[in-house]
Amino acid sequence: MMVESASETIRTTPSNQNGVSSLSSQSDGGGGREGGSNGDTNGEISPVDLLHLQQQQALQAARQFLLQQASGLNSPSSNEVKQSPVQVPVSMAMMSPQMITPQQMQQILSPPQLQALLQQQQALMLQQVRLTHTHSGWILSKQIGSKQLAFQQQLIQMQQLQQQHILNLQRQGLVPLQPTAAMQSLQQGTSTHTHLPHQTMLQHNNMHAHTTHTGLYPLPHVKPVNLSLCLSVHSHEEHAGSHPLYGHGECKWPGCEALCEDMGQFIKHLNNEHALDDRSTAQCRVQMQVVQQLEIQLAKESERLQAMMTHLHMRPSEPKPFNQPVSTHCDAYPEGLPHPPTSAATPITPLRQGPSVISSSSLHTHSHSHTHAVGPIRRRNSDKYCTPIASELAQNCEFYKNADVRPPFTYASLIRHAILESPDRQLTLNEIYNWFTRKFAYFRRNTATWKNAVRHNLSLHKCFVRVENVKGAVWTVDEVEYQKRRPPKMTGSPTLVKNMISGLGFGSLNASYQAALAESSLSLLNSPPLVTPPSAASLNMLHVGHDDVSSTVEQVNSNGSCSPTLSPQQYSHPVHVKEEPTEVEEDSRPVSLLAGVTHSLPLPSDERDLEEDLPTEELE
DNA sequence: GATTACGTAAACAAGA
């Protein structure tokens, strides 16, 4: 009886958000590309343009400042923000001459990238904190301007969501609370080049970020003014008017989490438990050490990145190499960058290269492609042969769940993922809807639009097979069709190499890169259980490599983290169409149905065998 | 420039 009454359909308020996006296509459909049209062709500059330009410059300056702060920890006195040499090759600002709104930023950057950016801002703020008695931090922030503040606030909001997630993990004991452990692993990672798993890295960083601004607050040596600047920004949403160390009814002091009903109780708790004593001070010191270690780690990883890029002919010999450790941009979230270019023949995933992936060498030529990130994201690449959607979703599910960021996946891939993630690998339309709204904050608004798109995709793509049963119809995935519809590309090495390089170019966080490496290797190791060995082999043979591997990666990785997505076994399980089809489906695609049921076992020769295995007497 | 994939909008039909 899982009729999943449609009553629970999404009840959103499309108006509460920025009304801009409600009909995003209007902007690009009617008026043409705002970014492309105004930038290059118009010779005259309207006041609006001028304003944008100024804002852009301010943002650029701020970003570069952030970069410098994050990288050159030795130059904290650069209070001449505007005059900082424009030599940051990898900053997003440099790559996209047009204005980048926070919204665009959200869409351009993947969550890890945003995190990187946020971490840099954290570093900046830490620097400001350390400047204590000078007011430079305050002045700088003033200079950055309200626009930047708003920008920061948006990012920080997202970060808070992530921090919350980390906190949850901590509560569940999934993340060590002791910072020393993080430090140790970091140091190990630094000294031995141990590949720190992406997730771990993020967790550490998040922990750091969290503790940075919460744990330092009571530090007696820190001027509250400076801190309040940071803290007020950080705590914009959840402790507006309250205490930055208090949120969601509990104390946010690192490692505390004591429940406090109200503010008064919390204050009392704070004064009692976290008074200025040795313990509190020690905790602050520990956090500072963590931060320091992270900064060191950052520098080293940057060095390594530069060396890697040098090795990959990234022309880092240019006057402005990637000294900036983690570029704010780092768009090349190397979701799947498993192999060195030498293995280009097996293009597992050249990279998820959104429209914004640009090699440093071709930076200027592609820069315009950033501008369209405002509207519908069409990261074809991400869907096609790059992104292991399950991996990213697993890693960032909490992020997408809370942040109003459009996931960088196509509807088709999302639908497929939703279906495959379900226990029976079949979902009703309404269940698909619910999955979308459950997993993505973005899809909690504009329901008419994306629901229509979902239906459209379901109907349009042959890979989605409608199976009718007593209770109605469910949708399944025909994995063969799904794979088939992805054209074999990237067979040529040059493009691949270029993409990989360009991917690396943007400061892809080494952690991410390493994680990708680890993931891919892991997935390759794990792939046998995923599919029965002969099928796996045949699969690869059948589809001549290319993205099948990535899809394999996708599936394997899907048991990633936060969501009990699907175990490999689940993926390989044959689908039991719930409620046996009452009659032979009028489905005009019996083969597809079969394939959909068996998914991921594409070899026609196998189908016979599988037919017998299938409990669903799909073909009477 | 043609093709393809994708997203969006919309019209329409069938069924509950």
Add this chain to the structure above:
DNA sequence: CTCTTGTTTACGTAAT
């Protein structure tokens, strides 16, 4: 009649 579900067409955009 309304709503949901499903199909189809059309159009614009971006990437190849």
